[in-house]
Amino acid sequence: MSRARKYWLMKSEPDVYSIDDMEKQGTGEWEGVRNYQARNFMRDMKEGDLVLFYHSNTKPPGVVGVVKVVREAHPDETQFDEKSPYYDARVKKGEPRWDVVDVGHVETFAETVSLETMKDTKALDGMLILRKGNRLSVTPVDKKHFKAVLKLAGAKTTVR
DNA sequence: GCCAACGTTGGC
């Protein structure tokens, strides 16, 4: 028995990995999460969960599309790879500390739903990403907030 | 480039 679908938001710097990269790649591992709280959220993700793809450290920052979870959490191999920017020297072989989920591209929005717009949207009051000083790269999103972002985007993706 | 927020590290 699978649980009800959950909704999430994941941040990426477009210089590192953008929604366009995601679209070209189709599916891929969400590498490089090195924060326990974010990792634990990823461990709660199930196949079919929907994720808002957020561009950070860019102009303007905001949600640029939708991806979905296609494989649940499993070890992030980059933690063992000395050549990777995500290498973690503290981690012992056979004792992975960090996970990835695999995600698949669903939709790239015609236009970014900017952080500024989101802040100005009453329907998004209380959304975690809008909290001052929020730095978490993976956060849960209320279904009502998820739907409100889709509406702002004029998205093709629909959620019942 | 600045700096607020906040997670992590390590000495004690």
Next chain:
DNA sequence: GCCAACGTTGGC
């Protein structure tokens, strides 16, 4: 276990 120092994130 406390907490100061330090590092990172990310908007502006």
